[in-house]
Amino acid sequence: MIIGVFSYDVAVFAEGKYGEFGDFFGGVLNPIFTFLTLFGLIVTIVIQRQELRLARREYEKTATALNTQAIEVTFFNVIDLHHKIADSLELDLSKIEKASKIELALTEFANYWLKKKTVNSFIGRPVFDEILEYLSSSDASPTIVVERYSTIQNEHNYILGHYFRNLYQALKLIDSHKKDIVTEKNKRKYASILRSQLSSKELALLFVNCLEGVSDSGQFKNLLIEYSMLEHLPIKKVSDDCYLLAGTICVDKAMLAQYRNKIDFSGLDFQKYYSGAFGKNTDIPYKLD
Structure with a gap:
């Protein structure tokens, strides 16, 4: 219990x-x-x-x-196209000769054609050499060099026009990307690769092509300045009035000075174009009325 x-x-x-x-x-x-x-x-x-x-x-x-x-695939495709265009260039001196009859009659330029009458046609990169020889013949002054080149570009644009347009597009491709996509260092790397593809003769013609009043309003030249594309162009002073480019053509101090500073387009209006199929072609008046 x-x-x-x-x-x-x-x-x-x-x-x-x-x-x-x-x-x-x-x-x-x-x-x-x-x-x-x-x-x-x-x-x-x-x-x-x-x-x-x-x-x-x-x-x-x-x-x-x-x-x-x-970007690199596109860039190197453009490089490849550059070489193909350069290799396919064609020059027929007889056609330029017909367009230069006045000069033939008035100057010693006829001697150049007498030397060349056995071979009139050239294909590929030898075209650069022949055009430079044509520009510099009879000890042409810098002014005459530019006049002769302008004649080729205006009357025979099919010879070099597509070559320089592709080169311009290659530089625009490099320059157009924002810094967060392509850094400044890489832009200059690509530009350096492009520059290394150009011979001294090509650089000499590039110099003349981008002079004021020759090809465009200065956009192409600005890109050459931005990326130092003429860094390896051989230049030799012959006299105060003649600086020899790549051992071929003479240019003057004023021409060299054009490649020191870029043109400022910030205050200019490039927006008014006739447009349509002509795009931004400035040769078409904005108002046709």
Whole structure:
């Protein structure tokens, strides 16, 4: 009987104490578990954000790599086209001769044609040499050199026109990209690669082609200045009035000075064009009425 009462008291005591302990334990641990759960959720969100950030960076790197690859593919295709155009150049001296009859009659220029009458046609890069020889014949002055070249460009544009247009587009391709796509360092790297494709004779003709009033309003020349495209053009002073380019044609100080500073187009309005199929062709009056 005594044992039974004692057991009952112990059981009642244990039940009461354990219940209180359980309430205490649950009251303490529940907030802790809730906090840990919330903390784990926050950690998960932070980790996911970091993973998303890393994924975004990888995507940006991949996109940049793809952009760079696309730009380089396009650039080297233009380089390849440049060589193909240079190799396919054609020059028929007899056609230029017909356009130069007045000069033939009035100057010693006839001697040049007498030397060349056995070979009148040239294909590929020898065209550059022959045109330079034509420009410099009879010790032509810088003014005469430019006049002769302008005649070729105006009356026989098919000879070199497409060659220089492609070269201009190659430089525009390099220059047109934003800095976050192509850095200044890479732009100059590409320009250097392009420059290395040009012989000294090509550089001499490029110099004349981009002189004021010869080809455009100065956009081409600005790109030559920006990327130092004439850096490797051989220039030798013969006299105060003659600086020999690539051992061929004479230019003067004023012509050399044109390649020192770029032309500022910021205050000029180039937006008014007749447009249509003519695009930005400035030879078409803005208003035909």
